[in-house]
Amino acid sequence: MAEAQQGPRARYREQTRAEIKDAALRQLADGGAGALALTRIAKDMGLSGPALYRYFASRDDLLNALIRDAYDDAATAMGAVAARPEAASDGPRERLHALATAYRNWAVAEPHRYLLIQGSPVPGYVAPADTRDSARAVLGPFLPVFAGGTPGAGVAPVVAQMAAWLGSDPGVGDWVAAYAADAAGDPESSARALAGAVLVWAQLHGSVGLEVAGQFTGMGHDGGTLLTAQTGMLADAFALE
Structure with a gap:
């Protein structure tokens, strides 16, 4: 409906911005964030450099858009798992495992986008402040999982x-x-709730980040198996049933 209300110029602008982001994602997939080059994107799209800068003011402006999109997609994936009809009857331990698996699945399917939202993607880049809320949206579904837990002595200081x-x-x-x-x-x-979400984030980032970066290659184990074991230990630490 909103798109129908846009004029042709606005629709063209949004389409071109989307094409630029798609080209940037291909660069990220090929060579990481350090390979991102607006001049190359412009050349591939048949645009002049000044023309591309009408859509994104700088490399960092483009990175900001890609990071926001990645967080939004990851949050959507997590929210879809939390909103499953069967989730209402699952216990907190089951929901924790389902959410952790969804997080890993998204990261493994979108490795270049996962790595983009973990830390500074290129030297000197500072992510916009509003990405904090985007990151919290990804972790939000974990909060109710831990709210009713019984934290053991090992995690009590975090609580x-x-x-x-x-x-x-x-x-x-x-x-x-x-x-x-x-x-x-x-x-x-x-x-x-907060302690559980922060702890699960640390575990997810550690395990999934290593897997996505290829650090588990040749080690004889599956990343999903390791994550299930780690998530189970965290569930035990909060006495989740």
């Missing part, structure tokens, strides 16, 4: 630090409320 974070940053409470409504307003449940 305590998350409680302090809640007290110092109102935006964190808003994040919890957006994904774990039952925990909203309950500092203990919110702290558990």
Whole structure:
């Protein structure tokens, strides 16, 4: 409906921007973020350099768009798993494994995009501040999984630090409320939710990041098997059923 309301010039601009992003993604897949070159994209598309800069003001502007798109797609993949009809009857342990698997599946299918959103993709690049909310959208479905857990002694210090974070940053409470409504307003449940989400993020990034970067090649194990084992240990740490 919105597209139908756009004029021909606006539709052409959006189409061209999409084609530029597709060309950039092909470069990323071939050589990583360091290979991204606007002049080469312009040449491949039959555009002049100045013409391309009418759509993206700089390399960093293009990177910003690619990073936002990657986060949005990853969040959509995670949200789809959380919204499955059967998820309502799954226990928190099952939901945790399903979400972790979805995260890995997206990363393995989109390795160049996964690596793009982990850290600074090229020297000197600083991601825009709004990507923080995009990253939280990816992790959001994990929050309700841990909200009702019973943290053991090993993770209790993390829970305590998350409680302090809640007290110092109102935006964190808003994040919890957006994904774990039952925990909203309950500092203990919110702290558990945050601790679990932060810990699972660290585990996912460690295991999946190594796999996507090819570090497991020749080691005799499957990345999915390793992630399942790690996720199971985290579920045990929170006594998830």
